[in-house]
Amino acid sequence: MAEEMEQWLSSLLRLTDEEEKMTEKQIKIIQAAVDIFADKGYASTSTSEIAQRAGVAEGTIFRHYKTKKDLLLSIVAPVMSKLVAPFVLRDLHQVLDTEYEQFEDFLRAMMRNRLEFVVKHAPIVKIMLHEIPFHPELQSQFKEQLFPQVGERLKRIITHFQSRGDLIEMPPFALLRMSVSAIMGYIFTRCYLFPEHDWNDEEEIERVVNFIMHGLAPRKE
Amino acid sequence: MAEEMEQWLSSLLRLTDEEEKMTEKQIKIIQAAVDIFADKGYASTSTSEIAQRAGVAEGTIFRHYKTKKDLLLSIVAPVMSKLVAPFVLRDLHQVLDTEYEQFEDFLRAMMRNRLEFVVKHAPIVKIMLHEIPFHPELQSQFKEQLFPQVGERLKRIITHFQSRGDLIEMPPFALLRMSVSAIMGYIFTRCYLFPEHDWNDEEEIERVVNFIMHGLAPRKE
Amino acid sequence: MAEEMEQWLSSLLRLTDEEEKMTEKQIKIIQAAVDIFADKGYASTSTSEIAQRAGVAEGTIFRHYKTKKDLLLSIVAPVMSKLVAPFVLRDLHQVLDTEYEQFEDFLRAMMRNRLEFVVKHAPIVKIMLHEIPFHPELQSQFKEQLFPQVGERLKRIITHFQSRGDLIEMPPFALLRMSVSAIMGYIFTRCYLFPEHDWNDEEEIERVVNFIMHGLAPRKE
């Protein structure tokens, strides 16, 4: 059902910021830009190269995006929003933090879901990763929107399971960090370090979830 | 004693590839370049900016480094070597993979040691992280030297403890991945996401080590 | 009629490689470049000087010619082709080597024709002369295209008149060399050494033709 919700949200988002009312050329431009930005980095990509790859005149890019940076933002911003969306949305709709019976159900759902997202948007996520540190506009989006909203929500979930005695006593932020490290460690290895390797996602998800569950279980003396 | 060895190695390396017979201006250039590359990224940094910050004529940069990329490589390459060095060295000197009594001693030593390294070379490590994906020269150094050597050695250590029954049955590469994820997750959070936060490294190292040890302990039914 | 053919050929060539779909500024650039290259030599001419003389921004040059050398080649190459053209063309159209009744008619036509060509393209010919030795691209054009085609055809003509008993017994290449020396000697003196002198071309052509005819006539005992 979390999935359903995201479906709905995605369609909502798509309407507002993507591919609707885009001309064919505009779509080509975005595609070309994503490809080359991911390949060579934003700063090393020239607008003329994008135009060429998109099969479009140089001027056409600037008809749609005032500047090169505008083009970057128009690519990265909606994906950043989508990253927050599921978390934000549940809050908005008062979905309880207890929608998952067990912490491991939550972990499993979350990991599957984020993995799917990264796989789907791999190049754009790569662009985000590389460009966030160098563009204050993106950083602020990240530090002011994404992190607080997502972080806060996750911390609440963790505190919930901790208070139920399912997780070890420890500052929630540390718990969060370790869970996320384990999950991201897999996603990163899987999508960036060895994307060509033949991965069995379900098996690996199970491993990571077990790793976290045992690693963060309350210590029994 | 692993520390001692690295001390010795570092001094060895330093002699061979760094700061020897560098002119004062050359050192200033490197320092300026490291600062600005870390701050704005390689591609967005102009050589004139480096020259200015270094208090040097622009031509001086090109007397010492044939191209801007040469300058980048001369900064990143030695640090990449140092990253491998400890692992390589122990092999060379036949130090057994069993030099640590317990896996957690090994984890602790390794995490402390790598954290120290990243803290010390934070800007250069940042540059590496950002530039490796875009420079084939660096990628090959990484994929052909660093990864195989380090990866192999680590896998051997893990297999050792696994065969002793200290670690859960699982492909060694998965064990390795999860250990490294947990460690890197901390280092990354600590050094890049929230460097200004007031960290208690020893406490956090203990947490991460415990997380890994419990997470990867053999399951008792 | 050889003239007519070349007219036709020239117009053909002009269509394919010159001044078609050139912008006004592009033509100005070529003109400026020819002037200054001829005056100071390719290597001593700066693109900024060319831009200035052409009344164009420096960037404009590089929009049309990827490099400075490209600009040089785009100037020299078509003229080199035109140098070969008349010889090649006659071959193509099976015009017999006997189209001239007498060797001296051929010499006269050829000398007049080449002189006219050099007079018309003096600056570009000067550029060619100076740059061919230093640019492998041009050398190969010269050694692989121009020389074999022209040389072969001329040798055939000479052999023809020699077999008729109009020319002295001697290796054709030596005959060719001496004829060409005499002709080129005049053209060079006339166009490069003393262009300002008041030349009577017809008279001089007669002199040179007579010189060659007597110099290369079969020796009577």
Add this chain to the structure above:
Amino acid sequence: MAEEMEQWLSSLLRLTDEEEKMTEKQIKIIQAAVDIFADKGYASTSTSEIAQRAGVAEGTIFRHYKTKKDLLLSIVAPVMSKLVAPFVLRDLHQVLDTEYEQFEDFLRAMMRNRLEFVVKHAPIVKIMLHEIPFHPELQSQFKEQLFPQVGERLKRIITHFQSRGDLIEMPPFALLRMSVSAIMGYIFTRCYLFPEHDWNDEEEIERVVNFIMHGLAPRKE
């Protein structure tokens, strides 16, 4: 005896402007410069390249030659002098224009002698040829010294044989031009166009001399 005289002159010249009181490094510099200038042209040769080839520090060149152009002049000037020397000298010593019995003896001697000179100094002659048009200093040497002196002397010789009835009635300058064309045509072909070809100099000299003698003989009706 013309040869003897030139011997003497050469040694005289050598004393004044060459290789005497040159340090070993200075000689290396000159050699390197000649090589590279001949190979790539003066303007495209960098002083650092010369220094490298000469095995000398960059500064050393400027200790001996105030500027790069000074270096060029110090290479070209003495050879230009040597080109004039034989002609000038004979005048000075009142050697009669009639030192040769026949015009063809003169041609033969002159052609042999100049060919030998060009063969010996081929790279420097190449440099001269290419640089004279672009350096006023060299041009003036050429137009004011070399040409008038040599030209005047040659014209006198030609007039002499003409007045004896050995040469056709014609402006002496035209006679001179044609003789020189024929001679230079060979030297140029032999030394620049096809230096690698296996030339039989004596045979070719005979051919050229005969060509000139017949070409310029008085016409008998």
Add this chain to the structure above:
DNA sequence: GATGAATGAGATTTCATTCAT
């Protein structure tokens, strides 16, 4: 909307020359 020639500011790089050692 689309084009692509034109721009000019600025990036990288070269290089003759100087100067302290």
Add this chain to the structure above:
DNA sequence: AATGAATGAAATCTCATTCAT
């Protein structure tokens, strides 16, 4: 005499952006 680090002016080239068509 010799060195080679340093310089700064200038050269080649790049590129985001504008604008007339």
